[in-house]
Amino acid sequence: MALHPQAEAYLTRFPSDLGVDIASLTREQIARMRSVDGMAAQRGPRIALPEVRDETAAGVPVRIYRPEPDGRPLPVLVYFHGGGWVFGSVERNDALARDLAHRTGAVVVSVDYRLAPEHPFPAAAEDAFAVVRDVHARPARYGADPRRVAVVGDSAGGNLAAVAAWLARDAGLRLVHQALIYPVVDVSTDTPSYVTYAKGFGLDAAEMRWFIEQYAGGADPRDPRLAPLHLLDKSGLVPATVITAECDPLCEEGAAYARALAGAGVPVEYRCFEGALHGFLGLPGFFDQALEGRDLLAARLRDAMGAAS
DSSP: OOOOHHHHHHHHHOSBSSOSOGGGOOHHHHHHHHTOOTTGGGSOOOOOOSEEEEEEETTEEEEEEESSSSOOOEEEEEEEOOSTTTSOOTTTTHHHHHHHHHHHOSEEEEEOOOOTTTSOTTHHHHHHHHHHHHHHHOHHHHTEEEEEEEEEEETHHHHHHHHHHHHHHHHTOOOSEEEEESOOOOOOOOSHHHHHTSSSSBSOHHHHHHHHHHHHTTSOTTOTTTOGGGOSOOTTOOOEEEEEEEESTTHHHHHHHHHHHHHTTOOEEEEEEEEEETTGGGOTTTOHHHHHHHHHHHHHHHHHHHHTO
């Protein structure tokens, strides 16, 4: 499939995600890069909401977005941002979190999990599950209906959402949905899409391998807290929406995870956006497909939360 014309235009401006020599990056340079967001104007409007506040959940910083002014319990989306476990933040993903709250009518709890390389695996996974557990333990603090909690994440955040979903299952915590957007669900980096889209399609395969190295270090690549595709028993996991971008090294592992969920009897809807690049859903200023993807995501979440009410 040919690149979408908007993807082609994007790549003429941003041929790779990082645009630097990753082999030479120091921790100080990584820290400086985190404070700069060259895409801020393309992330969409910051929709005004009745309540936005910064809190901590089990010691993890979070930003809570409430789309309704009254105090009645609402469904909750626990959202994990992308950035290869190294970059990204609640602030950088503020526009998307606001949009999710607006589209779904749910409280969004956006998680500022610890980042690598300062905090390697399993720090981010531990933070992700700690927040999910806290929402269930103290729902009134979030204005939450604990019967209607979903996890959502993109890229590395999709990895954390998938991990939190199976940890919640094993802990007996109820979720109504997991929405995984071009997720990292394996760290073998050996799928055909890693070859086909290795370079020149935004997120380079070498960049993705560098991200994995920063986070995983010497961890077992088959540990399901790192690579949920290798979870032996996927039965009983919460229903899922899996979204991938066709021209993305991560495409085939996302599709494989959707197939594995379905094979375990988990209801799943899979959608691959043709001609799209990794990260498209977060950049509506560049990609019309971002709005299409958000419409699909919001509809699936509303259905799941409505069915649980």
